[in-house]
Amino acid sequence: MAPLIAPIAKRKNIVIVGAGFGGLAAAQALAEAHADITVIDRRNFHLFQPLLYQVATAALSPADISAPIRSVLRRQANAHVMLDKVTGIDREKRVVLTEGRRAVPFDYLVLATGARHSYFGRDDWAPFAPGIKTLDDATRLRARILLAFERAELETDPAARRALLTFVVIGAGPTGVELAGSIAELARKSVTRDFRSIAPGDMTVVLIEAGPRILPSFRENLAQAAAQSLEEMGVTLRLAQPVTEVTAHTVTISGRVLPAATIIWAAGVKASAAGRWLGAETDRAGRVKVGPDFTTAGEPDIFVIGDTAACVDEGGKALPGVAPAAKQAGAWVGKLIAARLASTREPKPFRYRDKGAMATIGRKSAVVDLGRIRLTGGAGWLLWSAAHVWFLIGFRNRFSVATSWLWSYLTWERGARLITGQEIARARAPDIPIRQQDAA
Structure with missing residues (x-):
């Protein structure tokens, strides 16, 4: 009788929408994961948003504060970059729909789609x-x-x-x-x-x-x-x-x-269309209401982070919409998914470490x-x-x-x-x- 051979586990598909601070942090935290990671963004570069105003006032050029996403992830063999615009999510079929008429399958989904301007009804x-x-x-x-x-x-x-x-x-x-x-x-x-x-x-x-x-x-x-x-x-x-x-x-x-x-x-700012894509509960700014693990109700495999998420800590304080918060959330979610894939101990509950605030006047x-x-x-x-x-x-x-x-x-x-x-x-x-x- 031939010896039994354990089947090779199928690689999971992890889709990350948005290559901002949170999305990139999540992708990089999954570098060693036994999974295929697809990073989807409508632009081919990562942008350092805190210095955008310096481009607007002619202090820096656009290339100074941006980097191609493919270059950032070039050494990460399990990461793939897709230049496309997401138009929706089919939760039942577990696919992300794009403007290029693609249906990208996912086992885990991370939404880090940022925010736009809010004119408070005007x-x-x-x-x-x-x-x-x-x-x-x-x-x-x-x-x-x-x-x-x-x-x-x-x-x-x-x-x-x-x-x-x-x-x-x-x-x-x-x-x-x-x-x-x-x-x-x-x-x-x-x-x-x-x-x-x-x-x-x-x-x-x-x-x-x-x-x-x-x-x-x-x-x-x-x-x-x-x-x-x-x-x-x-x-x-x-x-x-x-x-x-x-x-x-x-x-x-x-x-x-x-x-x-x-x-x-x-x-003011308002969140992206992620809440509408998911049909999830949102706050007044359009941010998706998530639990302490950044998942939406009834969707343990879908995570929302950064400016797209409305998350509160143990004391009921809202997580600020700043780059460090997005990076920390992305890194934590990446580690959580990696632990689940490897069936190892999950990281400790997320806790935001406020490293302070800065603003330049001149x-x-x-x-x-x-x-x-x-x-x-x-x-x-x-x-x-x-x-x-x-x-x-x-x-x-x-x-x-x-x-x-x-x-x-x-x-x-x-x-x-x-x-x-x-x-x-x-x-x-x-x-x-x-x-x-x-x-x-």
Whole structure:
């Protein structure tokens, strides 16, 4: 009688949708797993979103803060990358549906699809007040900002020129604060030296916040230090003044109409369509409500992480929508799936380790809250710079960003002042039809 041979276990299919911080962390945690991993993303690169605003304000180029997904995972033999857009999920057939009419089977599914802008029910404002979540958003905004300077250089009407040189940022969280500070530097130092008709005093940068102070997630003393730094840079703060109307050329706050050519939205986000794909329960921002193991009700093999998930810890505190939280969740989910595949002990329950918060206000100032360590000014800026360079993927990116920042610090130059996609920029930022009688 022939000896019995144990059948070889079939390799499981793990599909990860989204190659952001959470998705990549999950894939990398599964490097040794006996499974086939498919990473699906609509773009072929991983993006370091915390520095997107620097692309939008011409401090960095897009290549400085991005890396091809295939390059990141090239040494991981069990990982495959698919460039496609997910359109739905068939939970019964256990397949992910894509725009390319593919049906990708899965045994385990990880959704890390991120978030987009939320206009709190006023989506009609979106064409006039774009936000930045993607490289396309950032390069369009960069073109819009730089075109405002170009048009102002040629404008002879004082009111129209004043509107062209008014930049409004709505929302004073970290992104809004960093944008306002970077635009102020760009407008008052870097750009005006290259023009003949524009003086630094012609620029107006306004930061609007509906709440009583900027940086509401930071300690109050740090937020006050940031506010002081912004005001020293010439940024006008409008606090406790919600926006009531946005048009192509104006922002209305407290009954006052403010003419402005460039309006930027940094006030809120909403989750991707993952909740609709799953038919799962979501919160007001569209995030999928998940359990402590990041699974949805009745689906132990489907995980939702990052900005797509609404997760609370043991104390009932919501997991923040920041990169470190997404990375930690992705790594933990990857380890959990690997343990289940290998029938080994599962990792300890997930616990978010808050490593602190940082926000930069300009080339020499930042606020840093690391718990017991709190820094402001130049010391905070140095730590902020070192941390962001360190967490960039790839030596080339780190070297390029560090070199660009050093050059900019020494010379005030911004080498990425390129206007690309002019047709899109002009469509988003039409000429300002403001004359003297309208400015009264």
